[in-house]
Amino acid sequence: MKAAFERGILSAYDFRKKSVVFAYGASVLLVALMVLSMLYPFAVTMMNAFKPNEQIFRISSPLFFRKSGNGRI
Amino acid sequence: MTRLRGPNPAAVRQCDRGARAARRVFCLYYQSFLLFLIFLWIPIIKGFIYSFFDIDFVKGNRFVGLANYQEILSNPDVKTAVRNTLYYMALCLAIGYWVPCLFAIAVSELRRFQSFARVAAYLPNVIPAVVLYGIWMWLYDPVGPFNAFLKTVGLKPISFLTDPDWSMVSIVLMETWQQFGAAMLIYLAGILAVPKDLYEAAEIDGAGVWARIRHITLPAIRHLLLLMLILQLIATSQAYLSQQALLDGGPNNATMTYTLLSVKYAFSRFDFGAASALGVLMFVVLSGLAFLHYRLSEKERDVR
Numbered sequence: 473m474k475a476a477f478e479r480g481i482l483s484a485y486d487f488r489k490k491s492v493v494f495a496y497g498a499s500v501l502l503v504a505l506m507v508l509s510m511l512y513p514f515a516v517t518m519m520n521a522f523k524p525n526e527q528i529f530r531i532s533s534p535l536f537f538r539k540s541g542n543g544r545i
Numbered sequence: 546m547t548r549l550r551g552p553n554p555a556a557v558r559q560c561d562r563g564a565r566a567a568r569r570v571f572c573l574y575y576q577s578f579l580l581f582l583i584f585l586w587i588p589i590i591k592g593f594i595y596s597f598f599d600i601d602f603v604k605g606n607r608f609v610g611l612a613n614y615q616e617i618l619s620n621p622d623v624k625t626a627v628r629n630t631l632y633y634m635a636l637c638l639a640i641g642y643w644v645p646c647l648f649a650i651a652v653s654e655l656r657r658f659q660s661f662a663r664v665a666a667y668l669p670n671v672i673p674a675v676v677l678y679g680i681w682m683w684l685y686d687p688v689g690p691f692n693a694f695l696k697t698v699g700l701k702p703i704s705f706l707t708d709p710d711w712s713m714v715s716i717v718l719m720e721t722w723q724q725f726g727a728a729m730l731i732y733l734a735g736i737l738a739v740p741k742d743l744y745e746a747a748e749i750d751g752a753g754v755w756a757r758i759r760h761i762t763l764p765a766i767r768h769l770l771l772l773m774l775i776l777q778l779i780a781t782s783q784a785y786l787s788q789q790a791l792l793d794g795g796p797n798n799a800t801m802t803y804t805l806l807s808v809k810y811a812f813s814r815f816d817f818g819a820a821s822a823l824g825v826l827m828f829v830v831l832s833g834l835a836f837l838h839y840r841l842s843e844k845e846r847d848v849r
């Protein structure tokens with residue numbers, strides 16, 4: 473059985489309005505960006521552990537994943 | 546002949562128990578009193594006394610009256626440090642103060658992944674600060690990810706840490722990222738405690754979403770907002786850690802804050818008298834803020 477919708481500031485009725493749906497979508501996107509910004513530095517640090525120094529400090533855009541094929545472990 | 550009666554054994558036992566309890570309470574009280582005395586009150590009193598002395602560990606201390614205060618008030622570095630600290634406090638208010646509240650409202654309305662968002666926001670608090678500074682130094686690097694992104698979208702690279710116009714802003718952005726999770730959780734607890742009936746009644750009366758936030762949510766957490774404001778003012782007025790760890794007050798004293806300068810007076814110039822005078826002035830200002838915080842806490846307790 474589907475769980476009952478527990479209201480907060482917004483009710484189920486509010487979601488019938490397009491402007492509310494749009495604003496809610498924008499706030500969810502904002503939270504998603506916040507979560508990504510929180511995780512990115514940790515993720516990139518972990519990924520850097522697998523890269524050689526020249527890949528960490530590339531002058532062109534930094535890589536998230538290690539680029540293989542340079543003969544180094 | 547009257548027979549002498551000994552003490553009542555029950556009364557003696559009760560008296561012993563009372564004495565033991567009193568001894569235990571005294572031991573507990575004495576420990577904390579001693580700790581506060583050694584690590585808090587004596588340093589504060591010594592700081593006051595040292596501010597009137599020229600401290601010399603070799604020749605001995607010499608009373609100089611208000612000379613230390615005159616020295617620091619005539620030093621342009623102190624004026625720069627005060628200006629930087631006020632600038633930092635203003636930036637933290639403009640950039641960092643409203644962010645936790647905004648995200649707390651947004652997260653409180655999430656139907657899914659609310660717990661995940663809470664944990665993610667709090668994540669930087671569980672990592673040692675020095676490690677975070679290392680990560681952010683790399684992120685702000687001239688060839689780091691932020692500048693690579695700016696380059697990708699066709700913008701000029703920014704010297705986040707070495708440009709005096711950007712250095713303090715960069716530190717505030719980093720600190721907002723690092724610290725807003727804890728404040729967000731406090732706001733979130735306040736927002737989730739607001740009775741849902743109020744929203745329902747307001748909606749029936751025709752209040753829109755913004756009106757509900759403005760007239761129900763924000764007034765319900767107004768004491769929290771005020772309390773967090775005072776706490777933020779107290780915390781940011783003592784700005785030291787990130788300014789020291791990331792830039793050591795540079796570039797060109799752009800991130801030299803008051804606390805950092807007083808530490809430099811003490812441990813770089815070994816002028817403990819002037820450093821103590823700086824500390825005393827700081828103590829006076831912070832005592833005012835702490836008193837305000839105390840009064841607000843009392844007021845909040847009375848409201849409850």
